[in-house]
Amino acid sequence: MSIEKRGTSWRARYRGPDGRERNKSFGRKIDAQRWQHEQQSRINRGEWVDPSVSRTPFGVVADEWLATIHHLKPTTRYSYEFVLRRRVLPTWARVPLSKITHDGLVQWVTALVESGLSASQVHQAAYVLSSVCKYAIRTARLTRNPMADVRLPRLRSERERRFLTHDEVAKLAAAAGTYASLIRLLAYTGLRWGEAAALRVGDIDLVRRRLDVVRAFTDVRGRMIEGSPKSHQSRTVPLHRWLCSELAPYVEGRDRDALVFTAPGGGPLRKSNFRHRVWYPAVRAAGLDGLTPHELRHTAASLYIAAGTPPKVVQRILGHASITITLDLYGHLYPDEMDQWADRLGEIAATVWPERGQIRDTGDDEPPSEAGAKP
Structure with missing residues (x-):
């Protein structure tokens, strides 16, 4: 490290961790000393970054990051790219x-x-920007994430989930006409829309009363793309006997690769078209205004829980990655049995203790009685 005067300026030099020497000129010696000290401090803290790579525009790194998320679902990749192009790059694309x-x-x-974005939309934009910065850290172009300490608007509480009763499911199915069986399948198996739309004849075993969830459709920019279920986790779902009877006409005698449910003209069911042609009219007719297709999945969970199904089984049926997700979403639906278990514990304790559950006085915390007091 050195500082030397050249004409009217001062040039500071230092050698980076990569062995290369770097320099910068200043009008004042003190500024050169400060810069040199700052670079050495960064090297000592392990925070030094090659100035040439830290000058890379954010937009260049963002494009690289997009190419690394091919493992995500098509809809997820598309949503990230949309947020990046619409809300992040207009401000940061050319910024080093x-x-x-x-x-x-x-x-x-x-x-x-x-600008009017909701708190959720702001969080999405911040998440995407932060993800690009994390990629820059992994590729040694940043040492810390500048988004880490930025406060974001508070998210509103989620919209209250809606759970249908058996009677309400029956009314909705009746109003759905030729798609009544699809409504009942969603409400009594908990399949996601994309999973039901991608269901093929070979996925249903009426003898075993099982349904294999191994694929799902996603609509990306108007194209129906077939992929794996959410979290890439296949699962097997039980079928009620009456539901097997109802699905029999959709399965028996048909090609194993044929879609179970199709659009009126054939081909995959598109959620947007189904909403307008079938869902909204059926919801209005059944008096269930505001209901969404995904709430049939919530309904399935609630009906299983009401039937006494253990949380772990509900998790397997719904295909949640962990029991934590199941309990976070539906734990409040399980009856509060604390008193029941407390009473049971007390009954067991009463059979063990001679005093039949009465706490024995050890004399450690309470003063001795007058009869037992020593002079």
Whole structure:
């Protein structure tokens, strides 16, 4: 490290961890010393980044990051790309990584909020930007995530979930006409829409009364793409006997690769078309205004729980990645049995203790009685 005067300026030099020497000129010696000290401090803390790579525009790194998320579902990749193009890149595309600061990000978040975006949409934009920064850290172009300490607007509580009764399911199915069996399948198996739409004849075993969930449709930019279920987890779902009887006409004598449920003209069911042609009219006719197709999945969970199904079994049927997800979503539907288990514990204790559950006085915390007091 050295500082030398050249004409009217001062040039500071230092050698980076990569062995290369770097320099920068300043009008004042003190500024050169400060810069040199700052670079050495970064090297000592392990936070030094090659200045040439830290000048890479954010947009370049964002495009690289997009190419690394091919493992995600098509709809997820599309949503990330949409948010990136619409809400992140207009501000940050040409900004060098080293110029993305905490204050600048705070101003960006404020601008998003003032533009009318919901708290959820702002969180999505921040998540995508943060993900690009994390990729920049992995590729040694940043040492810390500038988005890490930026406060985001508070998310509103989720819309209250709606659970149908057996009678309401029956009314909705009746109003759905030729798609009544699809309504009952969704309400009594908990399949996601994309899973039901991609269901093929070979996935249903009427003898074993089982349904294999091994694929799902997603609609990406108007194209129906077949992939694996959410979280890439296949599962087997039990079928009620009466539901097997109802599905028999859709299965028996048909090609194993044929779709069980199709659009009126053939081909896969598109959720958007189904909503307008079947769902909305059926919901209105059944007096269930505001109901969404996904709430039939919630309904299946609630009906299973009401029938006394253990949480672990509900998890397997719904295909949740962990029991935590199941309990977070539906734990409140299980009856509060604390008193029952407390009474049972007390009964067991009463059979063990001579005092039949009375706490024995050890004399450690309470003073001795007058009869037992020593002089």
